Amino acid sequence: MNASENPERTVVRLFPDYGDTALWLENPIDYSLTGLPESLVKELQSWEQSYYASLTQDLAWKSADLASRYTSEGNRLAQLVADELGDGYEVEFRSYEENARPHRFCGTKAPNQRAVAAFDALVAGVRAEKVRISRAVANDIPGAGTGWFASSPLSGKIFRPTRAELE
Structure with a gap:
């Protein structure tokens, strides 16, 4: 199936970047x-270390051969992850x-329902956090973690700069 046929898909990115994982949504995914499956996780970890x-x-x-092997293995692993996640997800791999060229992979097999449920929960958490931040910014809720401020953990007091101090 062509990746553009389902605009509802969530994109999972695959790349090593010192996050102790090669899988990313907005942030690294533990x-x-x-x-x-543990076997796939071990392959991902091994690829990242290589x-x-x-x-x-x-x-x-260190060599063009090592770069080429990295890309080939990244493409293979991206397809394996996509197969685990099914047609609600795409896995994007951009080789270094x-x-x-970047590629997006779609599942070609019956998905792993355990993995789909886990990623659905991760995506729901990311979306909920985006909504929370958007609402906080829109409403300028004091102490909600938006804008410039300092806090005192012991007292719970929030200190916000005045407009004059910001300018």
Whole structure:
């Protein structure tokens, strides 16, 4: 199925970036929250570690072959994750290899219901947080964590700068 046929899909991004995971929504996703099979989690962890081992101290590829293997394995793993999540999700992989094009993968098999439920819960949490932040910003709720402020944890008091102090 073409990725553009279902605009309702949630995009899960796959990339290593020192988040102790290669799976991301808005933020890194802890593998223990994914419902993915342990064998796939181990493959993802191994791929991420091989990426770091493939780089020099200046974060350049040690060889073109290592970069190519990273991309091939990333594409393979992205498809495996997509297969676990089914047609409600797409998995996007953007390789760090020079001139590599991003790809989005859709599931081609019956989804893993445990993984789908876990990702549905993660997505619901992300959406709820976006709504909470939007409402707080719109309503400027004191102490809701928006704008510039300082807080005193012991007293619970919130200190907000005046407009003059901000300008």
